[in-house]
Amino acid sequence: MDIKLERVNTPDSYLRTLPEGKTLGKTMQVWYVQKAKTRIKGVVCRVIKPEDSPEVETVMLGFAPGKSYEAAAICRHGNFLQWGHAAAPSEMTQAGRNLFVNCICYIHKFDGKRASL
Amino acid sequence: MSKWASAIWLNEVVCEILDYGGAVMVKCTEKNRIVLAALTLWLVWALAITGGCKKEDQPEAAQQKQDVVPQETEQISASEKVEVEKSGIAEKIDLRVLYVGLPDTERQKDFVDFLSQHFKQVDTADYNTFKEEQTQDCDVAIFDKDGLEWKALDINVSSQYSRATISMGVPGAFWVRKVSRRMGYM
Numbered sequence: 001m002d003i004k005l006e007r008v009n010t011p012d013s014y015l016r017t018l019p020e021g022k023t024l025g026k027t028m029q030v031w032y033v034q035k036a037k038t039r040i041k042g043v044v045c046r047v048i049k050p051e052d053s054p055e056v057e058t059v060m061l062g063f064a065p066g067k068s069y070e071a072a073a074i075c076r077h078g079n080f081l082q083w084g085h086a087a088a089p090s091e092m093t094q095a096g097r098n099l100f101v102n103c104i105c106y107i108h109k110f111d112g113k114r115a116s117l
Numbered sequence: 118m119s120k121w122a123s124a125i126w127l128n129e130v131v132c133e134i135l136d137y138g139g140a141v142m143v144k145c146t147e148k149n150r151i152v153l154a155a156l157t158l159w160l161v162w163a164l165a166i167t168g169g170c171k172k173e174d175q176p177e178a179a180q181q182k183q184d185v186v187p188q189e190t191e192q193i194s195a196s197e198k199v200e201v202e203k204s205g206i207a208e209k210i211d212l213r214v215l216y217v218g219l220p221d222t223e224r225q226k227d228f229v230d231f232l233s234q235h236f237k238q239v240d241t242a243d244y245n246t247f248k249e250e251q252t253q254d255c256d257v258a259i260f261d262k263d264g265l266e267w268k269a270l271d272i273n274v275s276s277q278y279s280r281a282t283i284s285m286g287v288p289g290a291f292w293v294r295k296v297s298r299r300m301g302y303m
Contacts (some may be wrong), residue, residue, distance in 0.1 A: 042264075043290040045293070046301060055299075056297075056300060077300050079278075079281050080293055081284070085264075086264030086286040088231075088264070097231065105210060105212065107283055108257050108281045111257070111279070112281075115296070115299075
């Protein structure tokens, strides 16, 4: 994927919620999945840690100042994959479109593997 | 001066130096002359062999360089081929995708046009009348509305539902909290 990284200030909320053993600098690198024109660009999810439930995973973290560092933009539980970005493909970046296609292929691996409640 | 001539000259100089050692050394110098002559011959022979080997090595090194260039070219060609395949231009991905969304909208058209470029089969289902059974003939279902509404998708699936499914955007995050208690809107 052709990812263009940009450097942004690390949100205070990230520094406050860093998991033990992890560190972040004053700035961090991010890349854009979509060219959002709206105020709401999407949503991040809380994910129960994989060690607590092996069929749950964070596929990609989301950059959401105010939320915790481990907030997931893309996450999976069993056969469900939540894509937090709101934009339609024409409003995604090229890297975002490639990621979307990859996610479709990825979740297909879990077809038939029903998420247990 | 040739190699042989320089070797003889060197031998004579060494012998002269040894001769300065005196009478005791005279007998030795006779032996030394022989030893030095033998050593000189061996040195010249070694130099000749070494020089010859270098000359023979050079074509091999050049051949190795020539061998490296095509390998690099082949690697670049292979990586370019992979990129083309990844982009979906070379061949569509053999998956049947069902897009469940609001019918006759720009958003639905946007998704279907894009998905059709990458996947072999793309079908649509009306979000308003969707039934779980409609996913029977697809490999992956995409549940979408507008991506932004602050309300869960109004889609019902049974507890036995196991089709690979992507829920989109904000409504998807609220919806997924209903079907999965392990992830949801934060």
